Structure formats: C-alpha cells, structure tokens
Amino acid sequence: MSNGPSRRTFLRGAAAGTALLAGTTARAATPDPLITEVQPWASGFGDPVDESPYGLPIRFEDDVIRRNVEWLTADTISSINFTPIHALDGTITPQGAAFERHHSGAIELSKPDYRLMINGLVDRPLVFNYADLERFPRENHTYFCECAANSGMEWAGAQLNGAQFTHGMIHNMEYTGVPLRTLLEEAGLDAAGDLADKWVYVEGADASSNGRSIPMEKALDDVLVAFKANGEALRKEHGYPVRLVVPGWEGNMWIKWIRRIEVMDGPVESREETSKYTDTLEDGTSRKWTWAMDAKSVVTSPSPQSPITHGKGPLVISGLAWSGRGAITRVDVSKDGGKTWETARLAKPGEKMALTRFYLDTDWDGEEMLLQSRAMDDTGYVQPTKNELRKVRGLNSVYHNNGIQTWWVRPTGEAENVEVS
C-alpha cells in the first residue's frame, strides 16, 4: 500500500517548482503554448445553461470528497466519514463535502411527512408540521459542528496520515432556523416550574432515534431548530428537513431529523450519553456530560494530503481554529515542533463557535519543518499539547482530543502525521 497519498501530485509540481528562486522572478526558456496557441476553450463553446440545473464541482476537483476509514466501524450504515479539510479554504463547508455520521443510515424524510412534537412538562403539548416552523421568526447563525470523536484515533499516538482523517469530523455552516426557546415558549414553560433543574430530551426520527438530554439553560440560550444550511435545504445526510444545532457542543447532540423535544425533570441517561460520549480517565472513572468542544486548531496545508509542490520560497501555511466555548482570538504557528512560535494572521476576526481561518504567509527555506498550530479563545484558554491532555486524562480517552497536531514536512515538501517530544 502506498504511503504517499499525493506523491504523484507532488512530483508533478516539484518539476515546475524548481524553476522558482526566492526573491527573483523566473524566466521561461520558451513561450508557453497555453498562451501562444489558441486553446479549444478559447475558441469553441462551453456548456449551455441547461447543462446542470444543480451544479457539481468541475471534474478536476473530484478528489475533494468525503472519505471514510473502513476499519473504524463494523458497517457503513452506522459509521462516519470525513470532510476534506485539507483541500478546502475559507471557513464555510460545502454541504456535499461536509462529514456525515449516521447511526442507522441517512433517511429520506419529506417535508409533508415531517412532524415535530413538544411534550413533557409544558403547558400545551404541541405538534408542528414543517410549514408551521417556517412561520416562526427565524435567525441566521454560522456554527461549527464537531464530532466528539474527532481526532479520537490520534489519542494513543499518530495514526492516520492526513488532516482529513485526523481532523475532518467537522463542518461549519450558516444555519437558518428557529430558536428552540421560541418553540418551547410556544408550548409554554409554566408547567415546568423552576427551570434551573429542568432538561430537554431531543430525539431523531430515524431508526436509531438517537436521543440526548440537554440542560434547559443551553436549550433556552442558543440552540437552533434549523432547516437551511448555507442558504439551501439541509442535505439528507445532515438531517433534512430539520435538525438541531447545539452551538459549541459535541456533534452527537445535534439531532438530525429531529422529531421530538420533551421537557423533563432530569436527563434520560440514554445510550449516547452513558455508554458513548463519556471519557474514561486513568483510574477507570469516566467523565460524563462533557458537552463543550474545547479550543482546537490544525494546519490544513501543508499537510500529508496537501504537500508543498513548489519548492522553497513564498509559502502560505493555512489552517482552521475553533472553540466551543467562545471565539478564537489568536493562533500561533510553530515550524520547529513547538520550540518557537509566530502569531498567524486571522482571515477574519473569530466568531463565537464558528471556524476561523488562519494564514501564516512565510518564506520557506526548503528545510524540514515540524509544523504545529495553537489556538486561543476569548476565555483565555490555550490549546494544549496531546501530552498535556494525557497527563490529566490518561491514555484511555477517545473523545475530546483537542491536542496540538504536528506535521513533519520534509525538504521534498511531503508531510507526515507525527508526534514530537
């Protein structure tokens, strides 16, 4: 099996790249026929407007796709795939490339067949249809959704060779929806009495009927019942027609195909909040209710699937940072495995619980690098190293690995997932 996912790309690029020297403008030996000769696309027709009523990416980009890791799960129906973050830029994840996680497959549920029930400790148990939801005042918010298991395979050590696989259980979309608070108030919360010790239980309409308990404080704060993402309807695989958005908290709580919301006097302690999504510490006890996703970042390029193909000279180091507890305020990048750090440029100021893009525009000397990034959020939290996390949690955790990632970039431009001392 080949280890260099992009060796071929690399070799192709390297030949062209050697012509470049830092600080000087290269000179071509012969005129470029792509410029001097009339190309077919500059003479004949392109596609007519009725070619693809809903467009897909051009075929040259057909390796920018979700990928799964077969050995991870027993079956692709209850499984996960990964966003190709190594090949994307900006912060918005196109829905078609955004990672999927199903417990019983992505179901087809139409708007006419859709029902949402609110029951339990409410004044009026209600049933909404899809059209009802569109009549409530709605909001737009951009949030990241990260699976608690993102980077989980890296807890014991460097395993998967690519940012897509180590950090791709994440996407970031602009959602349109109705605040959960609005719907709960429509049903009336007087019956619930003191809200401080109340919870909502949310569950999906698919065969797994994945259910999670959410404390009332969060439910009334920023949780969204969403039906659009990035301007269009949710995709089937992301919960069409309606999903829950639980900003900053682990993706498992973002119930897809949401069909029921029950106000309760305590948590259900469902399978997904006891046997899964709990974090076993060194002494064998386990943390539960570890909902928030702590600040984290990763260099998306260069990375194993996105090697440097142009030789030394100007290089854009780019990556993503996010925090489930607030907004990213700063990202530092190290080229020497954490000995020295430089502060990267944020493409835009960090937004609460949304992805932030960072760039370090640098001049690569062609020597090897141990590339790392370190995120900070507005609570003052600084992304720790994996070893710092292991000191607290031991080696048996699976979820919530937000440790610093290292890419070993070689003089050839190829990169590998490693851990450093």
Added chain:
Amino acid sequence: MSKFLKIAVALSVLGTAAQAEPLGLGREALPEEIAAWDIAVRPDGRGLPPGSGNVLDGEEIFADKCAACHGDFAEGIDNWPKLAGGWDTLDREDPVKTVGSYWPYLSTTWDYINRSMPFGAAQTLTPDEVYAITAYILYSNDLVDDDFELSDQNLADFEMPNADGFIIDDRAETEYGQFSTEPCMSDCKDEVKVTMRAMVLDVTPDVEGAEGETEAVMEEAAAIPEAPAVEEVAAIDPELVKAGEKVFRKCKACHQVGEGAKNRVGPVLTGIVGHPAGQVDGFKYSKALKGMADDGLVWDPEALHAFLANPKGFMKGTKMSFAGLKKEEDLAAITAYLSSFNE
C-alpha cells in the same frame, strides 16, 4: 445539582426575558400520539411499559435477532459491539466497555434495545421480548442466574456494577486553569524529537485512487479527443451494478455476498440470481421459503423483484424482516448487483 446547572442559574439565561406571546402555531398533541413517540425510559423506571421476560426466553430471542452481530454469548462479532465481559478493565490499557462493565443504568439498555434494535428492524420487538433480551444480556455478564426474570417491577432497582463509575465534567477545575496561562513564544523546549510516525503504522486509507482515476480520465480524454470511448455494453450494466452496491447497504446487516461471504442472519447471496431458491449450504431457511423452493421457485429477476418489493406479501412467513424496496430502479439495481456475483 450539577455544577453546570448552578452556573446556569447564575448566568440567568433562565427565566429572565419575558416569555414571548404564543403565536398559536401547531396543534395540540393527542394522547395517542404522545404515547406512540414518547417511549423514553428513565433510570428510575419511568416510561417502562408493563411486561416481563426471563433469561431462557431471552437467550432464544437473542440467538435469533441479535447474535448475528453481537455473537451467541453477547461477545460481539468482528467490529460489532461486545455486550458482555470486560469486567475490571476500565483502569487498564484498552478498556472493554460492555453493558456489564460500563453501562451505569439498566434503563439505558432497555431503552436502547426497545428504540433502536435490532439493527435494521428497529421498534419491532414487543416489551416482553425487550425484557427477555435485557435479562439475557445481564446473564451473559454473570450478573444474574439463569432463572432470573426482569420486569417493569424490578428493573429500576437493579444496580449496575459501574453505577458509581461516572463523574460530571470537571474540566473547569482540572484543565481550564492550567491551560489558560500565557503561552510560550520562544525557547519553549531544548530539543524536539519525533516520537511517533503515522506512516509506520500504515492504517490510512489509500486515497491516491481517486486522484489516479482523475488523471486516467484526463489522459484518456487527451488521447482521444471528441471520441467518447463507448465500449460494448456488457450483459450487466456496470453503472447499475454500482447503484446496486449502494442499495445493498440496506441488506448488509444480515446478508453477505462475494468472496469470503458467510451466512449471517440471512444466507449468503453469491450466485443466487437465476438459480433455485433455498440452496445455500448451512442456512436454516423458513418453512415458507422451503415450501416455495420445493414448488420450484427460481430466483430469476422477476421472482427476485416480486420478493424484494414486498417480502412478506410474496412469501407469507418469511424470516426476512425487511420492509421491501419501493423504487423500481432500486430493484433493477440490486438485481444487477447480485447478478454480478454469478460465475
């Protein structure tokens, strides 16, 4: 009360803003509707329907409906979840988390089986069956004897071994302080050594394929411009086979096909298209299927379509608990896919 909730009260998101006037949208949920969907079971037993089931009945039902993935003794086959064993492993390397070793509440087991299992046929079990399966899982974990009966009366009182094994998220105390100091910018360590490499492990899926394919297509396009290389369409349309492979995901929980396939809940499907029904070695067919096979049923595409479109309608008494494929194109695709395994 949890620390989180105490903080929550302090933050005063709760009960501050005056509640908005209802818009009068939606309609009242009827009691029958609430009863149909509100099936959550709580640790104290609230939500449990009346009923009971014992270990011996559970063993039989488990063998029939669960063992294909979870193993006869709940030990888990391949990558499917292990439900039994793992005692005293939680503080060791690679803890084995099973119902017996890890799950804090028995209600969770009952609730999960009732709402989500069997995989691919959720919500088809009766309450008594769920009690019986749950009792058998306890038995397979050595937590009860073989004469044990579980019911809505005694479930909430059953204490699980790891009931006290959980603490509420303490990152605020154990992590946030030490991870919130001014970060080092230079001379942060003396030396840096690579201590672990992903390439040595070599478990990354080979992603060159996708790229290589693109190139192959491009090279081909460059070599023969204007001439779409339409090959003679083989007997089986490869696109349809590909589509059928996707449709087959609905079957995969119970059926295997191709090289190395084994009988699971359902028989191996290699080479069945066009051949007499009921011929797979070592599979215990239903009486219904055997009867029709004796009457000469052959799995030609027509019969296969009729069966897969409506399994229970075509074959009253079939063991196959599958609702059927509604779309004509799915039926064609699955037939093409299965045909592709014929010698």
